Amino acid sequence: MDLMNYQAKEPFTQKHLLTLQDWSEDEILQCLSLALKIKAMQKAGQKQTCLSGKTLAMIFAKSSTRTRVSFEVGATQLGGSALFLSTADIQLGRGEPISDTAQVLSRMVDGIMIRTFKQSDLEELAKHGSIPIINGLTDEFHPCQVLADLLTIYEHKGTLKGLKLAFVGDGNNMAHSLMLGCSKLGIDVAIASPDGYKPNPTYTAWAVANAEKHGSKVTVCTDPLEACKDADVLYTDVWASMGQEGEAAQRRAAFEGVYQINDKVLEVSKPDCIFLHCLPAHRGEEVTAEVIDGPHSVIFDEAENRLHAQKAVMALLMGGGKA
Numbered sequence: 001m002d003l004m005n006y007q008a009k010e011p012f013t014q015k016h017l018l019t020l021q022d023w024s025e026d027e028i029l030q031c032l033s034l035a036l037k038i039k040a041m042q043k044a045g046q047k048q049t050c051l052s053g054k055t056l057a058m059i060f061a062k063s064s065t066r067t068r069v070s071f072e073v074g075a076t077q078l079g080g081s082a083l084f085l086s087t088a089d090i091q092l093g094r095g096e097p098i099s100d101t102a103q104v105l106s107r108m109v110d111g112i113m114i115r116t117f118k119q120s121d122l123e124e125l126a127k128h129g130s131i132p133i134i135n136g137l138t139d140e141f142h143p144c145q146v147l148a149d150l151l152t153i154y155e156h157k158g159t160l161k162g163l164k165l166a167f168v169g170d171g172n173n174m175a176h177s178l179m180l181g182c183s184k185l186g187i188d189v190a191i192a193s194p195d196g197y198k199p200n201p202t203y204t205a206w207a208v209a210n211a212e213k214h215g216s217k218v219t220v221c222t223d224p225l226e227a228c229k230d231a232d233v234l235y236t237d238v239w240a241s242m243g244q245e246g247e248a249a250q251r252r253a254a255f256e257g258v259y260q261i262n263d264k265v266l267e268v269s270k271p272d273c274i275f276l277h278c279l280p281a282h283r284g285e286e287v288t289a290e291v292i293d294g295p296h297s298v299i300f301d302e303a304e305n306r307l308h309a310q311k312a313v314m315a316l317l318m319g320g321g322k323a
């Protein structure tokens with residue numbers, strides 16, 4: 001598959017990126033293709049101007065390194081600018097309604113990226129505002145991360161359809177977005193999580209239906225070695241996500257000793273498998289230092305691709321679809 005020269009089947013019509021479930025396979029591939037072009041242009045020193053005169057508001061109710069830096073740098077590289085708005089400082093954090101915030105920001109900026117807790121807050125912003133809303137992570141989903149992950153998988157494997165991705169650990173926002181994004185592109189997904197921490201059954205059902213349509217498989221099991229058998233891509237994430245700090249001890253008891261990407265997992269996966277992690281990672285917990293710092297790991301390519309993938313998202317939603 002030549003993703004760089006992907007020919008769109010339909011015009012790109014999405015206004016927002018709330019979840020990858022809202023985007024078609026064709027729209028996801030258009031975005032990845034544009035990300036590859038934008039990356040190549042940036043590396044070649046070619047000027048990018050599609051956000052000229054435009055501003056992205058970035059609302060953060062949770063911590064961030066990658067999302068904050070990649071959106072701000074990305075907006076600047078596209079000729080625009082980005083505003084960091086912590087909910088600790090803005091009136092939204094003191095109870096100003098989301099609907100008013102959406103309408104005020106719609107009069108001043110050209111798009112909103114938000115990292116928050118409830119997915120319904122994004123839907124509310126999208127409903128009351130008139131500008132694109134981009135999901136920078138909620139408790140339910142992390143679509144921008146998965147676009148960067150798909151780009152990284154393509155760069156390392158030269159294809160997407162027909163691969164197998166295994167996710168070991170908490171059935172969290174990453175597990176949900178990976179299931180949805182991969183199942184739309186014909187990538188098999190196998191998730192291994194302990195009972196009580198399996199992915200949300202509604203999102204699993206969406207992913208299973210996507211997979212049926214796109215000729216792939218989505219399975220959820222309890223045994224990491226079963227999930228990782230013959231996997232091309234190994235993925236894990238922290239046992240306790242942001243906002244779950246109070247459950248850390250209980251979660252550790254459920255995950256420790258079993259839900260880890262380690263040498264035993266590498267033995268059952270494909271010899272040329274790659275290891276991905278959205279980061280931040282906890283070495284010795286969900287992944288051993290030997291794996292995350294070893295030859296299969298491509299975590300820093302993956303982190304870099306946040307920049308290129310999100311520039312494509314901004315170009316499509318705010319910049320007319322070209323760099």
Ligand code: CP
Nearest residue numbers: 064065066067278279
């Ligand atoms: N992966 C990711 O979203 O990282 P940050 O929390 O640093 O933004």
Ligand code: NVA
Nearest residue numbers: 172237241242278279
């Ligand atoms: N599941 C993690 C992802 C961080 C990028 C969290 O929500 O904290």
